[in-house]
Amino acid sequence: MDIQEIHSILAEEFGDDVGSGPHEAKDPWIEVAPSALAQVAVFLRDDERLQFNHLNDLCGCDYLEPDPKKAAKFGHDPHVEVVYQLSSIELNHRLKLKVVVPRWKDDVEGQLPEVPTVSGVWGIADWHEREAYDLVGILFTGHPNLRRILCPEDWEGHALRKDYDFPLEYHGIRGK
Amino acid sequence: MSMQVEDPRVVEFDVQTDEMLVNMGPQHPSTHGVLRLLLRTDGEIVHECTPHIGYLHRCAEKIGENLATPQWVPYTDRMDYLAAMNMNLGFALAVEKLVDMEVNEKALHLRVFIAELGRVASHLVAMGTYGLDLGTFSPFLYAFREREIILDFFEEVCGARLTCSYVTVGGATHDLPEEIEIPDGLSALLEIDPGRRAPFFEVVEMFLQWLEKRIAEYHTLLTRNQIFISRTAGIGELSREMAISYGCTGPVLRGSGVDYDLRRDGEAIYTRMYEGYDFEIPVAPFADAPPEAVLGDNWCRFYVRMMEVVQAIRLVRQSIPKYQAAEGSHRDAFKMNTKLPKDEVYLETECPRGQMGFYLVGNGTAEPLRARAKSSSFCNLSITDHICRGIPLADIPSIIGSLDVVMGEIDR
Numbered sequence: 001m002d003i004q005e006i007h008s009i010l011a012e013e014f015g016d017d018v019g020s021g022p023h024e025a026k027d028p029w030i031e032v033a034p035s036a037l038a039q040v041a042v043f044l045r046d047d048e049r050l051q052f053n054h055l056n057d058l059c060g061c062d063y064l065e066p067d068p069k070k071a072a073k074f075g076h077d078p079h080v081e082v083v084y085q086l087s088s089i090e091l092n093h094r095l096k097l098k099v100v101v102p103r104w105k106d107d108v109e110g111q112l113p114e115v116p117t118v119s120g121v122w123g124i125a126d127w128h129e130r131e132a133y134d135l136v137g138i139l140f141t142g143h144p145n146l147r148r149i150l151c152p153e154d155w156e157g158h159a160l161r162k163d164y165d166f167p168l169e170y171h172g173i174r175g176k
Numbered sequence: 177m178s179m180q181v182e183d184p185r186v187v188e189f190d191v192q193t194d195e196m197l198v199n200m201g202p203q204h205p206s207t208h209g210v211l212r213l214l215l216r217t218d219g220e221i222v223h224e225c226t227p228h229i230g231y232l233h234r235c236a237e238k239i240g241e242n243l244a245t246p247q248w249v250p251y252t253d254r255m256d257y258l259a260a261m262n263m264n265l266g267f268a269l270a271v272e273k274l275v276d277m278e279v280n281e282k283a284l285h286l287r288v289f290i291a292e293l294g295r296v297a298s299h300l301v302a303m304g305t306y307g308l309d310l311g312t313f314s315p316f317l318y319a320f321r322e323r324e325i326i327l328d329f330f331e332e333v334c335g336a337r338l339t340c341s342y343v344t345v346g347g348a349t350h351d352l353p354e355e356i357e358i359p360d361g362l363s364a365l366l367e368i369d370p371g372r373r374a375p376f377f378e379v380v381e382m383f384l385q386w387l388e389k390r391i392a393e394y395h396t397l398l399t400r401n402q403i404f405i406s407r408t409a410g411i412g413e414l415s416r417e418m419a420i421s422y423g424c425t426g427p428v429l430r431g432s433g434v435d436y437d438l439r440r441d442g443e444a445i446y447t448r449m450y451e452g453y454d455f456e457i458p459v460a461p462f463a464d465a466p467p468e469a470v471l472g473d474n475w476c477r478f479y480v481r482m483m484e485v486v487q488a489i490r491l492v493r494q495s496i497p498k499y500q501a502a503e504g505s506h507r508d509a510f511k512m513n514t515k516l517p518k519d520e521v522y523l524e525t526e527c528p529r530g531q532m533g534f535y536l537v538g539n540g541t542a543e544p545l546r547a548r549a550k551s552s553s554f555c556n557l558s559i560t561d562h563i564c565r566g567i568p569l570a571d572i573p574s575i576i577g578s579l580d581v582v583m584g585e586i587d588r
Binding site: 025026027053054055056057059061062063073074075076083085089092094096122123124126127135148149150151152159160 | 237423518520554
């Protein structure tokens with residue numbers, strides 16, 4: 001099934017929560033409002049026509065150009081995305097979903113943006129969301145065990161944020 | 177405190193055992209690298225198994241955001257260091273998808289040849305170390321003896337044995353050699369004079385013939401060995417639904433009875449490589465499985481890999497005449513400073529351990545805005561807690577080994 005059809009099925013069910021249409025790209029995607037994500041996820045998995053039972057990947061992506069000289073050419077407003085790559089084993093089709101949130105909740109620096117968890121829909125989302133939290137700094141609300149997964153638990157900051165400051169010291173280990 | 181127990185085997189029923197936390201790893205040999213398992217045990221029985229990962233985290237994704245794409249290829253080697261060729265291929269294809277590049281026919285068949293050899297090498301390690309996990313040493317020596325020769329081929333082809341960085345954007349760094357010195361390991365096995373030179377593909381064929389005969393030996397040593405069967409069959413059962421929900425891929429998924437392989441079911445840019453090739457995709461359950469085996473257990477996962485070696489050998493054989501007949505160069509030019517379009521792609525390929533995905537976001541510069549590597553072992557490992565409950569402690573290495581994880585790829 002192509003993305004246009006998938007989008008019209010979703011639009012019928014969720015209206016404006018799934019954006020006005022698929023975004024054009026090599027791998028086109030559908031944008032989902034954070035508030036509707038949990039329901040959309042369940043629908044995508046359980047609907048007979050879609051059967052997206054396999055979450056291939058979930059990752060965060062930070063859009064920011066910290067260098068003011070290059071910011072004009074950057075071409076994106078600062079924001080954070082969570083990207084979901086889905087596929088259906090039975091129907092062998094693929095889908096990319098995106099949830100777009102501000103870099104900081106309520107624009108208060110240090111307050112991580114919130115996205116509802118899908119770990120109850122696809123089991124693997126549990127670990128992928130922990131990784132996205134650890135490296136990109138996204139709070140997955142409702143996650144049963146949102147701890148850092150790759151970095152130590154007392155690590156500060158989220159390494160894949162574009163404005164991440166590389167630590168100069170960690171427990172007496174010099175960073176430079 | 178007295179209890180009525182009808183089971184005559186229970187002799188003590190007033191002894192209380194405490195739960196104990198046992199750390200397995202990070203330096204335990206059967207955790208395949210630096211993996212720490214925190215086990216909550218009651219006597220011999222494991223109630224909870226929490227993997228702690230990240231010991232090999234090298235910030236590969238952050239590094240990828242600061243490098244031009246061809247410069248990141250060596251970092252993909254170091255993810256799944258047992259299947260570097262396949263990792264290079266997955267990444268190269270993702271970049272090619274992003275910049276709309278189609279490699280020519282010669283590079284296509286060269287890639288099938290080298291990727292399937294890589295699969296054989298990787299599965300040989302999986303087989304050997306699995307035997308080691310279960311306490312039998314000799315299959316490991318045989319597996320490494322054979323793998324050594326494949327690594328010798330890799331060395332002749334690109335100069336490196338493990339971290340090959342051979343398949344790169346646009347094709348491969350070098351063409352395959354015309355003639356090589358027969359690797360010492362192979363000439364010793366075949367009892368021919370050391371140092372003799374022969375055409376490359378002839379040497380490969382000599383090796384494949386040797387390897388094919390050995391596979392029956394491996395089956396006798398492991399697959400059909402009653403001790404091996406007792407340690408693997410019916411243990412670590414992973415249901416089809418669980419495997420799909422937890423994103424398991426590769427032999428783990430097919431061992432649970434899901435007929436899905438990206439070489440057949442993947443995206444066109446990848447399946448194009450395998451067009452015109454004749455191969456089967458081994459999927460559990462197997463008709464020749466021992467009666468103790470159940471769908472999705474350790475034995476099935478192991479057997480899928482063994483059968484895949486046979487198929488990979490077939491693919492290598494088929495790729496040789498296709499490569500020889502193909503025209504064009506082994507590599508199309510891709511400049512280091514090629515600007516990536518403002519677009520994004522995600523591509524998964526079938527690596528020996530499962531589906532390895534690369535997500536690339538281009539933004540008009542040579543360096544991607546986001547370079548994401550989705551690891552198959554990461555997903556495969558995430559089910560350990562669910563299949564390691566209520567089993568004896570001694571079965572943990574058997575289950576972890578059957579998942580065949582590589583920590584370099586999990587931690588990136």
